Structure formats: structure tokens, C-alpha cells
Amino acid sequence: MNTHEELLTWATEKGVKLHGIQPKRMPGRGIGLIATRSLKPDEVILDVPTACLRSIDTVRPSIIRHLPKSITIHGLLAADLALDTSSKYAAWNAVCPTPEDFNTMPLVWPRDLQMLLPKAARTLLSNQEAKLKKDWAMVSAAFPQLDEDRYRYAWLLVNTRTFYYVTPKLKKRSTDDHMCLQPVADLFNHGDVGCNVAFDHHGFTIKTMREHAEGDELKICYGSHSGDFLLVEYGFVMDKNKWDEVLLDDVLLPKLDARQKDKLEEAGYLGKYVLDRETVCYRTQAAVRLLCCGFREWRRFIDGIDDGERSQPKVDRAVLGLLGDLKQDAEKSISEVEALTIEDQQQQEMLIRRWKHIKDLADANITWLRGNISP
Incomplete structure (x- = not known):
């Protein structure tokens, strides 16, 4: 059984439901999700119950009580990932990008290459560096044994794989800090037009927006983002992007x-x-x-x-x-x-x-x- 099959077995046991889709390795683009049959518009293709999400509600109390209340959800989730040595999420972790996969992120580029980014991208990168620095300062003070590279890797996982998510507990935080991680759904690649993503207290539901033939890759739209934003925040560029x-x-x-x-x-x-x-x-x-x-x-x-x-x-x-x-x-x-x-x-x-x-x-x-x- 390969890592994708192990993930699906683990996820379905937790209540995740896939309808007409499955993971597949996409040349040059990591893993994506493809249609296993023809799909109609407005068809539910994935259900992820709230119990499967990694959010502020699932961060271990032993981590929360050692960190300032002012830490971002981003920083908190990254700490939870970086400090986790259990096998609880092993099947999920196995399909996550490796540290080497993040080499396309400008955050880890040599400084002389960063300086040649377009102005908008340089500004975004500067803000991203400041956020990471602030989160790391809080986490490293509370957990001095944690390796900085390991934390940065976890922070980038959160940065690139979270979904917008808000609960009564999160409403007082800024909108860019309303986030959670969810299995299988984080395998969707980005398209400037994609499937519909919605959530309520039961969990997330992803539906098609148009017809898809068997074998088509299904995507979701991460947002109406420019090429500079996609490069800095996600580490990729698109040859066709109507929002550029x-x-x-x-x-x-x-x-x-x-x-x-x-x-x-x-x-x-x-x-x-x-x-x-x-x-x-x-x-x-x-x-x-x-x-x-x-x-x-x-x-x-x-x-x-x-x-x-x-x-x-x-x-x-x-x-x-x-x-x-x-x-x-x-x-x-x-x-x-x-x-x-x-x-x-x-x-x-x-x-x-x-x-x-x-x-x-x-x-x-x-x-x-x-x-x-x-x-």
C-alpha cells in the first residue's frame, strides 16, 4: 500500500468521504486530485468532518499553556506540527511536501536572488519574514529544544496548506489568521477557477462548479491572487492566471x-x-x-x-x-x-x-x- 492509499484508508476511517476523486502524482506539481468518473456540476466530491481538522481546538494543551495568547494561529499550528512526535497523523504527514519541496519558496532563497524579486513580491516576502520571525521568537522562548529549521518547515506547511476557517473562538482574530488544516483537501492544486469550498459547524464540503471527464484534474482556487502572491506564499507561478x-x-x-x-x-x-x-x-x-x-x-x-x-x-x-x-x-x-x-x-x-x-x-x-x- 503506497502513502496515498494509506492516507485514504486513515482518512475514511476518520469520516472523510471521497466521491469520484482520488489522489494522483502530477508531473512537476506534486500530488493532485483527479476524477475517477465523469462528474456533473454542483456534485459533492469531498466531505471532511470537523473532527478531522487540525485547528486551534486540536492543539495540545501542553503547547498552548506555554505560549503567549498573542501568538498567531499560524504560529500555534506550526508549533503543534513541529513538536509532534506521535504516530497519530503519520499517514497524513507522509504525503506532505518535504523540506526540499519548499526550495521554490522565496523565503529560503539566497539573498541576492530575493533582491531581484519584483517590488510587490519583495514587500510580501518582507511581511512573511516578519511574521515567521515573530512566531519563532515566541515558540523558541517556550521550547528552546526545538530546532529552528524544523519549525520553519512546519510553519511553511501551515502557510501553504491551510484553509480559511472561522469559529466563535477565532472571530476576534484578524481574518488572515482564520485557518485550519484538513486531510485530503490539502491535495487540491490551485486554479484561477476551481471547485467550490464551503464549511459550517459540520465540516468542509467541496463541490464541482462544472462538468469533469474521467481523468481530469480537479482544482480549487486559493484566491484571486497575482503571480507575485502565488510565488511568495505558495512557491509556484502560473503561465495563465486571469488574476495576475x-x-x-x-x-x-x-x-x-x-x-x-x-x-x-x-x-x-x-x-x-x-x-x-x-x-x-x-x-x-x-x-x-x-x-x-x-x-x-x-x-x-x-x-x-x-x-x-x-x-x-x-x-x-x-x-x-x-x-x-x-x-x-x-x-x-x-x-x-x-x-x-x-x-x-x-x-x-x-x-x-x-x-x-x-x-x-x-x-x-x-x-x-x-x-x-x-x-
Whole structure:
């Protein structure tokens, strides 16, 4: 019996119910779940009862009483995993990613490679490092015998495999700390569109959203996340992601003088300029207009008095210049990443792929704008 079969035997004994699906190793993507027969829309394919979840309610009292009440659920679950030496979850643990599988996570990359991440990804990584550092400080003070690498591995397991979960006990915590682990369901890979995931006090239920043929992989959507978020939080990039976007701050902010930045800050439009698969955001339109138009015209636009149609051709040409700068930055970054000597080439290749996605995003919008700018 292989590890997947052992997991299913263990999980079904605990009350997990699979309907028309089974685990399968997916080349280059770990383990996924495939249809064992044709499936109709709105068909239940997995039930995971509350009794099977690993949550704040299952963390051992001997761990909870030694840790501050302020520790995150993330940090608490990681401590529970890292300190567990029993065989209770052996079948579940056996199908979890190995520490080596997390080499794609920027958190463990060499610093010089981390520094070449896109700006949005660097910001996400900085926040992630701060969260881990804070959790580890609390856990290591309470359990000095615990190895830091072991805790970081457990922390990354929680980071990449938890589901949104809230109970009366969790409601007072921040929404990004509403989480639990659940067996079998954590084998679903991500898709920008996937099966429906719902939970109540009985547990989790996962249903199809469309028809699936036998042999199809079934996925769930981890959220409407950009490529930078997926890379930092989950350690992978997608060639097709309808939610992808890129931050334009690095190419737009340097073009603004101090007075213009003050005006934008007063109006609530300084920074967080975004390009998605179709267009730039309204914040970008507002900032670029301050470069192209007089102050009074810009003020009428952000106050909603002027729809900006008259100045749109000037704005589009300016945006076209920004996208050209973004494309150049992506090409330069690709060259810099390629020039590094990195022990794990998979890390290097993943970052190059991310920058190529950004270049493609810029190219697609450049092509569209050139075909639609009014003379």
C-alpha cells in the first residue's frame, strides 16, 4: 500500500468521504486530485468532518499553556506540527511536501536572488519574514529544544496548506489568521477557477462548479491572487492566471516631483499603481493625469466633475511610456537573474518565469494601447 492509499484508508476511517476523486502524482506539481468518473456540476466530491481538522481546538494543551495568547494561529499550528512526535497523523504527514519541496519558496532563497524579486513580491516576502520571525521568537522562548529549521518547515506547511476557517473562538482574530488544516483537501492544486469550498459547524464540503471527464484534474482556487502572491506564499507561478497584475510604482513614482506627490497623497492616490491583464487601475489614471494635465483639470477628474475623455489620448501615450519602462525593467531583471550563480537552478528558473510573465503583461497592454490611442 503506497502513502496515498494509506492516507485514504486513515482518512475514511476518520469520516472523510471521497466521491469520484482520488489522489494522483502530477508531473512537476506534486500530488493532485483527479476524477475517477465523469462528474456533473454542483456534485459533492469531498466531505471532511470537523473532527478531522487540525485547528486551534486540536492543539495540545501542553503547547498552548506555554505560549503567549498573542501568538498567531499560524504560529500555534506550526508549533503543534513541529513538536509532534506521535504516530497519530503519520499517514497524513507522509504525503506532505518535504523540506526540499519548499526550495521554490522565496523565503529560503539566497539573498541576492530575493533582491531581484519584483517590488510587490519583495514587500510580501518582507511581511512573511516578519511574521515567521515573530512566531519563532515566541515558540523558541517556550521550547528552546526545538530546532529552528524544523519549525520553519512546519510553519511553511501551515502557510501553504491551510484553509480559511472561522469559529466563535477565532472571530476576534484578524481574518488572515482564520485557518485550519484538513486531510485530503490539502491535495487540491490551485486554479484561477476551481471547485467550490464551503464549511459550517459540520465540516468542509467541496463541490464541482462544472462538468469533469474521467481523468481530469480537479482544482480549487486559493484566491484571486497575482503571480507575485502565488510565488511568495505558495512557491509556484502560473503561465495563465486571469488574476495576475503587476505594481507600477517603480516606473511611475520617479516621474513625480515632490509637489505632485504631496497632491496625490492629500487626495489618497499616492502609490499602489497596478497594471492587470486588461488595463491600468484608476489610481494610475489619476497619477498620470497629474503629469499630463493642469492641476485644475486633474482636480476636476478626481472629483468626478470631468470624465477625462478629452485628456485620455495624452494619458494613454504617457501610460504607453510607463509600460515601455516596465518592459525594460523586466528584461534587465531577467538578465541579472540569469547572470547569478545559484546552487538550486529551479529557484533561478522560477524567478525568470515570473519576470517573463510581467514582460508579457506589459507587451499585451502596449499592443492594445497602440491600436486604440486616438490620433
